Structure formats: structure tokens, C-alpha cells
Amino acid sequence: MNEKEFQFEKIDIINYLNTVEEYELIKQLDKVTDIATKRCAKVKSGEKVLILGDTGSDERIMDLFLYKCREVGAEALKMSFHFVESVQKIPERVSRAMRECDVLFPFTKTAILYSDAIERTLEKGRILFMANLETHNMLRPVVLEADFEAMSQIGSIIKSIIQNAKKLQVKTKAGTDAIMYMDSNRPVKCRDSVADKVGELDYLPGGSWSAAPIEESVNGIFVVDVSLYPIGLLNEPVIFTYKNGWIENVEGGKHAKKMKDWLEYRQKINNGEKMHYFFSHIGGGINKRASATGNLMEDERIWNAFCISGGSNQMVFKGKNNAHSHWDGMCLDCTLIADGVQIIEDGKFVHPQLAKFEK
Numbered sequence: 001m002n003e004k005e006f007q008f009e010k011i012d013i014i015n016y017l018n019t020v021e022e023y024e025l026i027k028q029l030d031k032v033t034d035i036a037t038k039r040c041a042k043v044k045s046g047e048k049v050l051i052l053g054d055t056g057s058d059e060r061i062m063d064l065f066l067y068k069c070r071e072v073g074a075e076a077l078k079m080s081f082h083f084v085e086s087v088q089k090i091p092e093r094v095s096r097a098m099r100e101c102d103v104l105f106p107f108t109k110t111a112i113l114y115s116d117a118i119e120r121t122l123e124k125g126r127i128l129f130m131a132n133l134e135t136h137n138m139l140r141p142v143v144l145e146a147d148f149e150a151m152s153q154i155g156s157i158i159k160s161i162i163q164n165a166k167k168l169q170v171k172t173k174a175g176t177d178a179i180m181y182m183d184s185n186r187p188v189k190c191r192d193s194v195a196d197k198v199g200e201l202d203y204l205p206g207g208s209w210s211a212a213p214i215e216e217s218v219n220g221i222f223v224v225d226v227s228l229y230p231i232g233l234l235n236e237p238v239i240f241t242y243k244n245g246w247i248e249n250v251e252g253g254k255h256a257k258k259m260k261d262w263l264e265y266r267q268k269i270n271n272g273e274k275m276h277y278f279f280s281h282i283g284g285g286i287n288k289r290a291s292a293t294g295n296l297m298e299d300e301r302i303w304n305a306f307c308i309s310g311g312s313n314q315m316v317f318k319g320k321n322n323a324h325s326h327w328d329g330m331c332l333d334c335t336l337i338a339d340g341v342q343i344i345e346d347g348k349f350v351h352p353q354l355a356k357f358e359k
């Protein structure tokens with residue numbers, strides 16, 4: 001980088017520093033950027049980096065990423081497009097740029113995760129997903145104080161337990177009581193925020209595991225009592241009853257009513273398709289610094305909260321649900337039993353390999 005370029009980069013950042021508050025904000029964002037580019041994505045000199053936003057993105061953090069990536073000698077490019085409601089409408093030029101990069105940092109509000117462009121990007125590159133977040137969501141302990149080392153260790157242990165499990169039982173004191181069977185040919189995903197190899201997609205904030213059970217084997221009751229997408233933070237539980245993988249009943253108060261309305265609405269706009277009533281995936285949080293915010297990017301990381309979801313699960317989890325919709329809900333402090341062996345009890349790891357992480 002020559003002197004002129006360096007000054008230009010500096011000016012880009014300094015333009016934002018009009019007030020003391022903004023200065024403090026940029027200092028915090030600077031830490032997030034360091035975590036993302038160095039610790040998580042491990043951006044290297046000569047790599048092609050794409051920082052991708054849309055009309056809903058915060059340009060300040062995108063500029064910081066641009067600056068940090070160029071600082072290590074990467075060929076960094078920032079690109080922004082107009083928000084689109086459907087991934088089919090992502091401009092072709094954007095998809096092409098995604099496919100041609102080594103590292104992609106998405107900051108979009110457009111829900112690009114399940115697009116073909118993401119799948120194609122992973123053929124030659126890696127992705128650290130930071131989309132669907134507001135800037136203040138990135139400045140929380142779930143990112144700034146995360147124990148990345150512990151998350152990686154827990155992740156690999158959980159992965160082998162779930163990958164080898166046949167029958168899972170999940171319970172909570174709030175009333176969750178369900179069983180399901182696993183298919184060892186389906187992948188178990190662990191998100192520890194590290195995306196340093198071709199084909200890897202991880203998230204910041206990170207700290208969760210997830211897998212798709214055999215959909216029709218899911219039977220029982222799930223009491224979602226903390227966070228539910230698309231509703232948000234819950235102040236009363238929403239109770240889902242499943243029979244052979246299908247939602248049989250949604251009960252509760254006003255949040256349950258809203259959820260039922262959403263399920264019906266999605267059916268209507270997708271020409272009567274009902275696959276979002278069919279099971280998708282399960283998961284659990286392994287980030288001790290996560291707490292309930294109403295944003296699933298953090299709430300799915302809550303320590304030993306259990307995740308259930310409905311709808312699409314083919315691309316990531318190799319399941320058989322081809323829905324056009326997807327939703328997720330979290331049940332706090334779960335008890336998880338795999339083939340009769342207790343892994344988690346009331347929100348605490350009790351498995352011999354995992355109990356040490358409670359200290």
C-alpha cells in the first residue's frame with residue numbers, strides 16, 4: 001500500500017469520527033473487525049475478499065473491514081446492492097463477484113443464506129456470515145467476550161456425540177418432552193466462528209451446534225420459552241405439539257396466535273405449500289456470553305438452550321424438507337439424552353467429556 005492509498009483509507013475511517021460517541025463506537029467496531037478478519041476468517045495477503053452489503057447495511061463497519069483486509073495485503077472489495085425480498089432477485093453481477101472471492105463477509109439485510117450464490121461461493125471460497133444483524137448486535141459480549149477456544153472444543157465433542165447417536169430425548173422443566181431419531185449420514189454442524197478453509201461457512205456471533213433428525217421421527221411437545229423467529233423475544237411460551245414430524249398444534253397466548261398466523265400466511269403466499277409445518281433441524285447453544293435478545297443470531301447461541309425449527313433443511317442439513325420458509329425457536333435450559341446417556345441436565349453439561357466446561 002503506498003502513502004496516498006494509506007491516507008485515503010485513513011480519511012475514510014476518520015470521516016465517521018465526528019463525535020466522541022462515534023469515536024467510542026468505532027473503537028468497539030474495530031475490535032469486532034479484528035476478531036472477524038484475524039481470529040475467525042484468517043484473511044491473508046493476496047486473498048480476494050468481498051465485503052457485501054445492501055441498502056440495509058451499516059457502511060461504517062463495512063469500511064472498517066475493507067481497511068483491515070487491505071492492511072494485511074488482501075485484495076478487498078466492497079459491494080452494495082439494493083435490498084431484495086427474494087434471493088432469486090440478487091443481481092447476477094453480485095452473484096458473480098461472490099463466486100470469485102476467497103473470503104466473503106456478508107452484511108446484508110437481504111436473506112442471502114439459502115441462495116445458490118452462497119452455495120457456489122463455497123466451491124472456491126469461505127464465508128463468515130454477519131448478515132441479518134444490526135450494528136449494536138455485533139458489539140455485545142457474545143462477540144467481544146466469546147471464548148472461541150472453548151466453543152471449538154465443545155463443538156467437536158458434541159459433534160461426535162450427536163453424529164453417533166440414534167435416539168435423542170429432550171426435556172425442559174417448562175414442559176418440553178420429545179423424542180427423535182437421527183440419521184448418521186446427515187451432517188452435524190458446529191459453529192465456532194472459524195471459517196479458514198475452502199468450503200467453510202461460519203457465523204459471528206458463533207457458538208452453536210445443529211443437525212436435522214429424521215423428520216417424521218419427531219414426536220412430542222416443545223415449549224419455546226425464550227425466542228422465536230419470526231416473532232422475536234417471548235414473554236410467554238409458545239407450545240408446539242409434533243406428531244410424526246408435523247406440527248399438530250400451536251398453543252399459548254398472543255405469541256402463539258401470531259405464530260399460527262405467520263404459518264398460515266406463509267402457506268398462502270407459497271401457493272398452499274405446507275412444508276414449513278414439517279420438522280427441519282435441532283440445535284443447541286454453546287456460547288456462555290450469549291443472552292436473549294430477540295435476534296436469533298445471538299439467541300441460538302444461548303448456553304444449552306435447545307433449538308427446534310420448521311421448514312427448509314436440504315441445503316445445510318441434507319434433510320428432505322423442501323419448504324420455501326424456515327422458522328426457529330429456543331427452549332431454555334434443556335435436558336438432552338442421547339441413546340440413554342445424559343449429555344445436558346437442566347441447562348448444564350453433565351457428560352463426562354463436557355462437564356468441565358461448566359466451571
Ligand SMILES: [Fe+2]
Nearest residue numbers: 309326327328
Ligand atoms: Fe434454523
